Amino acid sequence: MKRILLALVLLGPSSSLQASWNIFSSHKDPLAKEKELFQEGRYKEVIKNLNHGQLQYYHGKNLAQAYFYVGQSYEYTNHLGRALGFYELGAKLFPNDLRLAAALALLLHRSGLETNAEPLFKKILRAHPNNAEAHLGLAEIYANLGFLNRSVHHYQKTLQSVPENADIWRHYAEVLMKLRKFLEAENAAQKSLSLNPDPKTEMDIAFIQRYEGNWAKAISLLDSPSIDSQYGIKAERLKGLWLLEDKQVSKAVLTAKNVQKISPHDPIAYWILAQAALSRGQISKAKNELGLIRNSEKRSFVYKAAQALTKSLP
Amino acid sequence: MDISANAVLRDHLWEDLSAKPKDQRPTVGLVLSAGGTRASAHIGVISVLTESGFPIDIVAGTSMGAIIGSLYADGKAPDELRKLSLKMGAATGSNFGPWTLLEYLFSQKLFSSKKMEKFIKKELKDKRFEQLKKPFACVAMDINSGEAIIFREGRVAPAVRASMNLPGIFKPVEYRHRYLVDGAIVDYVPVDAARLLGAKWILASVTENDFTRAKPTNVLSSMQQVIDIRGAMILDAQKKAADFLIEPTVGNVPSAGGTALYMTPTPWIIDQGELEANRLLHKAEESYILFSMPAIAKDLGLVTK
Numbered sequence A: 001m002k003r004i005l006l007a008l009v010l011l012g013p014s015s016s017l018q019a020s021w022n023i024f025s026s027h028k029d030p031l032a033k034e035k036e037l038f039q040e041g042r043y044k045e046v047i048k049n050l051n052h053g054q055l056q057y058y059h060g061k062n063l064a065q066a067y068f069y070v071g072q073s074y075e076y077t078n079h080l081g082r083a084l085g086f087y088e089l090g091a092k093l094f095p096n097d098l099r100l101a102a103a104l105a106l107l108l109h110r111s112g113l114e115t116n117a118e119p120l121f122k123k124i125l126r127a128h129p130n131n132a133e134a135h136l137g138l139a140e141i142y143a144n145l146g147f148l149n150r151s152v153h154h155y156q157k158t159l160q161s162v163p164e165n166a167d168i169w170r171h172y173a174e175v176l177m178k179l180r181k182f183l184e185a186e187n188a189a190q191k192s193l194s195l196n197p198d199p200k201t202e203m204d205i206a207f208i209q210r211y212e213g214n215w216a217k218a219i220s221l222l223d224s225p226s227i228d229s230q231y232g233i234k235a236e237r238l239k240g241l242w243l244l245e246d247k248q249v250s251k252a253v254l255t256a257k258n259v260q261k262i263s264p265h266d267p268i269a270y271w272i273l274a275q276a277a278l279s280r281g282q283i284s285k286a287k288n289e290l291g292l293i294r295n296s297e298k299r300s301f302v303y304k305a306a307q308a309l310t311k312s313l314p
Numbered sequence B: 001m002d003i004s005a006n007a008v009l010r011d012h013l014w015e016d017l018s019a020k021p022k023d024q025r026p027t028v029g030l031v032l033s034a035g036g037t038r039a040s041a042h043i044g045v046i047s048v049l050t051e052s053g054f055p056i057d058i059v060a061g062t063s064m065g066a067i068i069g070s071l072y073a074d075g076k077a078p079d080e081l082r083k084l085s086l087k088m089g090a091a092t093g094s095n096f097g098p099w100t101l102l103e104y105l106f107s108q109k110l111f112s113s114k115k116m117e118k119f120i121k122k123e124l125k126d127k128r129f130e131q132l133k134k135p136f137a138c139v140a141m142d143i144n145s146g147e148a149i150i151f152r153e154g155r156v157a158p159a160v161r162a163s164m165n166l167p168g169i170f171k172p173v174e175y176r177h178r179y180l181v182d183g184a185i186v187d188y189v190p191v192d193a194a195r196l197l198g199a200k201w202i203l204a205s206v207t208e209n210d211f212t213r214a215k216p217t218n219v220l221s222s223m224q225q226v227i228d229i230r231g232a233m234i235l236d237a238q239k240k241a242a243d244f245l246i247e248p249t250v251g252n253v254p255s256a257g258g259t260a261l262y263m264t265p266t267p268w269i270i271d272q273g274e275l276e277a278n279r280l281l282h283k284a285e286e287s288y289i290l291f292s293m294p295a296i297a298k299d300l301g302l303v304t305k
Helices: A002-011 A018-024 A032-039 A043-049 A062-076 A079-095 A098-110 A114-126 A132-145 A149-161 A166-178 A182-195 A199-211 A213-224 A224-231 A233-245 A247-263 A267-279 A283-295 A301-311 B007-019 B036-051 B066-071 B080-088 B098-107 B115-122 B157-162 B191-196 B219-241 B267-291 B293-300
Strands: B028-032 B059-060 B134-140 B147-151 B173-175 B178-182 B201-204 B244-246
Touching: A002 A043, A018 B115, A018 B244, A032 A043, A032 A062, A043 A062, A062 A079, A079 A098, A098 A114, A098 A132, A114 A132, A114 B080, A132 A149, A132 A166, A149 A166, A166 A182, A166 A199, A166 B059, A182 A199, A182 B267, A199 A213, A199 A233, A199 B007, A199 B036, A213 A233, A213 B219, A224 A233, A233 A247, A233 A267, A233 B007, A247 A283, A247 B178, A267 A283, A267 B007, A267 B293, A283 A301, A283 B134, A301 B007, A301 B267, A301 B293, B007 B267, B007 B293, B028 B036, B028 B191, B036 B080, B036 B201, B036 B267, B059 B066, B059 B173, B066 B080, B066 B115, B066 B134, B066 B157, B080 B267, B115 B157, B134 B191, B157 B173, B157 B178, B191 B219, B201 B219, B267 B293
Parallel strands: B028 B059, B028 B201, B059 B134, B201 B244
Antiparallel strands: B134 B147, B134 B178, B173 B178
């Protein structure tokens, strides 16, 4: 999702790179026809018109633009390997062409090749230090790789230029949450929510409240209709665990039973019931519930935790 | 936000476990291996662990792991460690210079690592082990007996110097009636030192040399290579003794930083530690949770409302 967001921002009509490119290409344009086809979404025709035989007739900026059109056309028709090949060749032939660098960086980022994409976004920033698209690319890459402080820096730079994008605020909040900067994370998530109500953001806020020890608020957020419609049973079992953390054992049991009505062998429901039984001193009942978790995936953490807890009981 | 069954249960148990006071959960030991320049990746590992709130109660290190470990045990933040390490060069820890180099080449006079002691002394304000914020131990080798000497009391600076005192390059350090050299030869991953301090669950950051592909180009890197090979012979057993391993992918980095005399950490090496620690963070949390289950179970029985 994040990568799609970046794609929209980076290559959409509002892109500053696009704007600067259009200035260059507003003169007599030998690629006018391909540009028109491209803008009309007739990508196969663009590819056909700009085949290897045709490309040899273009030079300089026109050739760079041709590589860009072909790369984009391949990308939009889901031939990502070919798109990558054109971008790489184009970026090698025209190392100063930032639009090709950006397209290549984006595709590498979308493909999860973060360490290859990173230097390209940095290159764009060397030429345009405030380029929001490149900052966003780096923010997402660093968040994926776990360089959270660097990610925060680039999200902040992005938000200076794009302050009204709810998704960027939400992703920024999630990075702050991982850094356990809960106050800042909540501010960012609230900003996101004010721009566009989204159950994912509400879920983030519920987690922030719970990390800060505000279980009542966190649990009430999990009860909201929007979270329920988006997450369903997953939100319900989370609620069961958080009720246990808030020492509301009876309510946790009821929640687990609700989960079991929808998913009879839910491992978290068994865990909640086991933990509730332990809190009441019912060790054999707890062991029984934990034993039922054996039905789930044996290599999973839930299964291993159930086994370890069973071994720890008298 | 990952709300899969595994993620929510891990988070549920982790929030409780990591917030427990030290005496109510198994003591966590962080062990930092030797590895010369490669070992600066430990800084990245420490950075991830501290940012995520992973409890670390005890620290042990050998050689470069001892330098980083002592500074961390004294309370230096990962950012400070990063800045300090990037300032390190040949002259930080030795009396390397044109004259001493000539002496080394023509009269086989070894360099001195006294400057490393001064560096550590300055950074730690000449503290003793017991004055550090976290219990810390480091390991050197007695060159007369081949014993691993674990330091955990007295002044920190000379012990750390002894731990990184590369034989064949630096003069053995005379300390407490022993002649001491780099501990990596006998205790590359000092899990035993952390156990001695009381660690129950040990996370080891290991920056092993992939010496099968290395081509040492100078005296120092050849010496370090020999130490790494010797270390590798005992490494497997030490790795098995740890409860969780983080092995940053720095095996292809020369121990002595290419042509430089000693220790030239780079941001790239530190980043490799951060990358690998991030990749394994949740697995490390899960490992510690499973190990701590008796302590968790004890608490679960007390939950009532």
